[in-house]
Amino acid sequence: MTSPLRVRGRAWVFGDEINTDDMYPGFAMKLPVPEAAQHMFDATRPGWPRLVEPGDIVVAGRNFGLGSSRACAELFVHLGISCLIAEQYNSLFHRNALNYGLPALVVPMARQLIDEGDVLAVDAAAGLLRNETRGVDHQVEPLPEFVTELIEGGGLISRLEAGGYLDRVDATSTTGGKS
Amino acid sequence: MPDTIIEKILARSSGMSEVRPGQIVTSDVDMTVVIDVQFAHDRLGDVRAVHDPDKIAVVLDHAVPAPTPRDAEHGTKARDFVAKHDIDRFYDVGRHGIVHQVIAEQGLVLPGTVVCCTDSHTCAGGALNSAARGLGPLEILQMICTGQTWYRVPPTIRYELTGAKPAHVNGKDIFLAIAGAYGDATDHALEFGGPGLASVPMSDRRTIATQGAEIGADFTLFPCDDLTEAFLAEVAPDTTYVPSNADADAEYADVRTIDLSTIEPMVALPGTVINNAVPLSRLESVTIDQAFIGSCANGQLADLEVAARIVAGRRVAPGVRLIVTPASQQVYLDAVRLGYVATLVEAGAVVTNSTCGACFGYHMGVLAPGEVCVTSSTRNFRGRMGSTEAHVYMGSPATVAASALIGRIASPDELAEVAA
Missing domain, CATH: 3.30.499.10 (Aconitase, domain 3)
Structure with a gap:
């Protein structure tokens, strides 16, 4: 289980059109990433970040991540979220997730296959989703190869470092993002 | 093969003769724009060499003049960045403004070009017939280093405008009428055209294009017409560009007719x-x-x-x-x-x-x-x-x-x- 593409964790199930400002409130952009992460879903699920355990998986409905380019994925990674599953993503949010090394699978009807608290095992490269709680396996659309290579390599920052584009520094937080 | 606007621009920017929806292409980026908040946690300070300083602009907009010391530091980092990499197009406090407005005023958004910035409303540039969109901060960092990015060619929804826009109606009203009636356009490009378009001034086009992000559109594109050319004659005189208009028989995911006179x-x-x-x-x-x-x-x-x-x-x-x-x-x-x-x-x-x-x-x-x-x-x-x-x-x-x-x-x- 060392590949970031093969993960196992409990599901947190969210609804349709979860937007970036809900995940990453504007005022939290004034904070360092570890503090900002504690404000995810302040409005709609206050206290949620404290309930997250490393490996947990976030499941959402349609149009997941509508809104800003702000790096919500970085906050998920900070909290230890191992994978995103959604029926449909906003493309900007989806690309952000993959670039931060977070597997993000498209699973139509995800919320019919997964209840909150279900334990899931995912192989994002093979497109396997096992709902261990229900004891059911699902074949889903795997991530394309250029994406799995990106994630296995640790995301876009690692790729830029490996390509000699960036000076290497001690691993600290990356990003930025905006309104 | 006939093209929509986005197909035409992405084909040219990726060196292909034609592209079709669903295809992944690697495009050369004509203008990469960096904003103050990207300097917050980013690795911009670790960039060894930019791909091309003439294809980068830096605009301070989100938190200027700085309301906190932390925001002030973003300005410091931006000034260091432009100095280190000889970037001339730097819009510091005093020359500043909201990035999408500034780059349009400065003639940095041109028909047929690919423009990226880490702000979701970069799609504003679509009013000027540019394949402009917001992408995440890491991708902007990559473009600064390599000059390239990738796109999945989106299918296009065309809004065919008829009638004439009443004087008291704003681009906001047109956009909200569309968003209210048709809902989201996730993973699609929007394209506006038709005989009614001539009654929609550039300011209203910019409002509509900007707000395309709110319905999840990847791009919101207008053709290059007389109004576009008149705008560019003001902000970018003596600049050549490639108008990228849709072909008459281009294929659309949907064509929706809007009678502007009813808005x-x-x-x-x-x-x-x-x-x-x-x-x-x-x-x-x-x-x-x-x-x-x-x-x-x-x-x-x-x-x-x-x-x-x-x-x-x-x-x-x-x-x-x-x-x-x-x-x-x-x-x-x-x-x-x-x-x-x-x-x-x-x-x-x-x-x-x-x-x-x-x-x-x-x-x-x-x-x-x-x-x-x-x-x-x-x-x-x-x-x-x-x-x-x-x-x-x-x-x-x-x-x-x-x-x-x-x-x-x-x-x-x-x-x-x-x-x-």
């Missing part, structure tokens, strides 16, 4: 614009605490002109704050010279420095719990403009200005009745 002032209810907008005439009475005119969507000179005309000789209602944020220093200066700023201030408005400010709930007019705001800015998500317990309605600058005077969300038509 009336619209209001989005709090939360989202998607399937959540109603004609102002059917809105129940909503009293307001704050009215905001600004942002990349509606902080343009034309927007301030409309607001000034409506508030001229009147007063903002007791208990209401009218906040006006010009979209750039240039807009601010023009509005001062034309007397709009004086008119607005005389009516009791606050005219702020140009910044993204209140639109994203960061500074210059954030909302308290329980407050109600009507805004002409970009986004009405819960919590967007401050407290998660505030309520944000969205309408045109005319609607916002009239609402500020009356104290509830209202149309300029109601002013005569109130005064009587």
